[in-house]
Amino acid sequence: MKNIRLLKDSFFSKIFFTLTILSISTVVLLGLGLYYKSIPILHSSSLSKLLFSSEWKPFKEAFGFYPFIMGTLWVTAISIVIALPLSILTAIYLSEYAPIRVRKLVLPLIELLSGIPPVLFGVWGVLVIVPIIQDYLAPHFVEFTTGYSVLAGGIVLAIMIFPLIISILIEVFDNVPQELRDASLSLGATQWQTIKKVLLRKSVDGIVAATVLAISRAFGETIAVLMVCGNLSQVPNSIFDSGYPLPALIANNYGEMMSIPMYDSALMFAALLLFVIIFLFNAISRIILFRIEKRTN
Amino acid sequence: MRKIEENIFKGLMIFSTVLISSTLFMILYTIFSKGLGSLTWDMVSKIPEGGFYIGKGGGILNAIVGSLYITLGSTLLGLLVSIPIVIYINIYAKKNSFLANITRLSYDILFGIPSIVYGAFGFAIMVYMGLKTSLLAGIITVTLMIIPILVRAMDEAVRVVPEEMRNSVYSLGATRYETAKIILRQSIPGIVTAILLSFGRAIGDAACVLFTAGFTDSIPTSLDQPAATLPLSIFFQLSSPIEEVQNRAYAAAVVLTIVVLIISITAKIVSKNLSKNKI
Numbered sequence: 001m002k003n004i005r006l007l008k009d010s011f012f013s014k015i016f017f018t019l020t021i022l023s024i025s026t027v028v029l030l031g032l033g034l035y036y037k038s039i040p041i042l043h044s045s046s047l048s049k050l051l052f053s054s055e056w057k058p059f060k061e062a063f064g065f066y067p068f069i070m071g072t073l074w075v076t077a078i079s080i081v082i083a084l085p086l087s088i089l090t091a092i093y094l095s096e097y098a099p100i101r102v103r104k105l106v107l108p109l110i111e112l113l114s115g116i117p118p119v120l121f122g123v124w125g126v127l128v129i130v131p132i133i134q135d136y137l138a139p140h141f142v143e144f145t146t147g148y149s150v151l152a153g154g155i156v157l158a159i160m161i162f163p164l165i166i167s168i169l170i171e172v173f174d175n176v177p178q179e180l181r182d183a184s185l186s187l188g189a190t191q192w193q194t195i196k197k198v199l200l201r202k203s204v205d206g207i208v209a210a211t212v213l214a215i216s217r218a219f220g221e222t223i224a225v226l227m228v229c230g231n232l233s234q235v236p237n238s239i240f241d242s243g244y245p246l247p248a249l250i251a252n253n254y255g256e257m258m259s260i261p262m263y264d265s266a267l268m269f270a271a272l273l274l275f276v277i278i279f280l281f282n283a284i285s286r287i288i289l290f291r292i293e294k295r296t297n
Numbered sequence: 298m299r300k301i302e303e304n305i306f307k308g309l310m311i312f313s314t315v316l317i318s319s320t321l322f323m324i325l326y327t328i329f330s331k332g333l334g335s336l337t338w339d340m341v342s343k344i345p346e347g348g349f350y351i352g353k354g355g356g357i358l359n360a361i362v363g364s365l366y367i368t369l370g371s372t373l374l375g376l377l378v379s380i381p382i383v384i385y386i387n388i389y390a391k392k393n394s395f396l397a398n399i400t401r402l403s404y405d406i407l408f409g410i411p412s413i414v415y416g417a418f419g420f421a422i423m424v425y426m427g428l429k430t431s432l433l434a435g436i437i438t439v440t441l442m443i444i445p446i447l448v449r450a451m452d453e454a455v456r457v458v459p460e461e462m463r464n465s466v467y468s469l470g471a472t473r474y475e476t477a478k479i480i481l482r483q484s485i486p487g488i489v490t491a492i493l494l495s496f497g498r499a500i501g502d503a504a505c506v507l508f509t510a511g512f513t514d515s516i517p518t519s520l521d522q523p524a525a526t527l528p529l530s531i532f533f534q535l536s537s538p539i540e541e542v543q544n545r546a547y548a549a550a551v552v553l554t555i556v557v558l559i560i561s562i563t564a565k566i567v568s569k570n571l572s573k574n575k576i
């Protein structure tokens with residue numbers, strides 16, 4: 001009887017171990033699979049041409065990703081510029097000033113926001129943000145725009161990454177030892193001075209990690225951005241120009257990709273590009289966050 | 298002077314907190330006010346009829362059922378894979394062992410990989426295995442996407458089970474496998490929260506199923522048929538120039554919003570009960 005129990009134990013130990021190892025290798029498999037599919041395009045044109053050429057003519061087998069990379073960078077940059085200050089201010093307020101009641105009211109709302117599917121953000125962007133840009137914002141600066149612009153994409157993305165930044169920052173701020181705040185306050189510093197000189201200084205690496213994670217989330221967001229960015233393959237010159245971020249390009253062309261030679265390989269290369277960048281960004285910020293957690297324990 | 302600066306920043310903080318908290322209501326308000334008017338019983342109880350996409354009759358039952366199939370299938374499949382992993386890194390592996398840490402790191406990273414990359418990868422596998430866009434391909438791809446969510450959330454739930462409890466189970470002579478069963482039972486509310494979380498993500502995701510599940514006007518009857526999904530149904534209808542069709546996209550958005558809100562709020566309530574019953 002005892003033997004059966006022990007056998008069962010070691011049997012499951014082996015199965016669970018194998019599953020764990022297999023599942024970790026998903027990370028590697030993802031990269032390899034996408035790389036394997038992008039070999040044809042990497043053979044037919046050079047990496048620098050793929051990354052820095054603006055010529056996008058799938059029928060002539062010219063695949064220059066520059067406009068799409070720039071589109072991605074524009075929307076990501078706009079979303080971070082909007083989201084970062086607002087999120088830091090909110091996180092400081094919630095962790096340092098706000099009464100428990102307010103915190104208990106606001107945090108669930110932010111959590112709910114993070115559960116809203118991307119396509120609904122897209123619908124909202126089309127209904128609210130695009131018309132506002134077209135009718136109220138843009139006419140002050142440019143002569144004509146449809147409103148479908150990198151700015152619209154940036155605003156929608158900013159709202160999508162609020163919950164991510166805030167939840168990480170609150171954790172980072174909570175990990176700063178209370179004694180440090182007390183020491184600063186007892187020296188006669190005001191609460192705001194304590195926040196500036198102690199809390200923020202102690203959390204620099206956490207803020208960096210949160211920002212990098214937010215950037216990589218913004219990088220890969222697809223449907224919402226696809227719906228509001230206008231999708232013209234051009235390099236945007238202002239925030240009111242249309243852009244065509246990489247994920248939107250992949251999503252929009254899946255239908256045609258099997259009928260044009262090299263097209264599927266080119267799109268897989270785009271996915272590989274996203275994967276590599278986001279993998280690196282995520283790895284860096286997770287390691288920073290892991291160190292912070294270890295330091296406080 | 299110090300006071301003025303503090304007050305300015307405090308004002309800014311309250312402003313941004315209010316702004317960020319209100320975005321949820323702005324989004325919900327827009328979607329409900331636009332979509333409720335077109336939401337009829339036919340919308341949720343009928344599949345598209347001929348000429349649906351030029352404004353004729355029918356509904357989005359195909360997308361609702363398709364989404365449910367994919368979400369249920371992938372959640373079940375995901376649980377089958379992720380529960381053993383969570384057990385392994387928490388109970389079999391030594392505390393803070395290299396393998397446990399590297400597993401957690403990998404899942405943190407996989408959690409951050411966007412669904413479009415999973416979609417492209419799923420498509421690559423699909424082509425490799427000779428599958429067509431189908432319910433099965435959609436389920437496999439979505440499963441890949443939600444395993445990280447399941448593992449991370451369940452890992453958190455299992456980790457808060459007190460050490461003493463585990464030790465007392467061991468001291469009664471239980472094997473690790475038997476201990477795992479007891480620890481899992483103890484973390485059921487956390488596991489339910491994890492399931493609901495991944496359910497919400499799976500039902501709302503569009504980029505994953507775009508390549509793999511395809512789209513169809515009928516309800517799939519077997520795994521190798523394509524399946525429609527709610528987010529894609531919203532997306533496709535919204536790109537139509539016809540107002541009637543666009544309105545139906547808003548109505549479909551209301552349906553998706555209600556489903557997601559129910560899931561999120563249930564998850565919230567369950568996880569609240571988790572902290573109440575903790576020993």
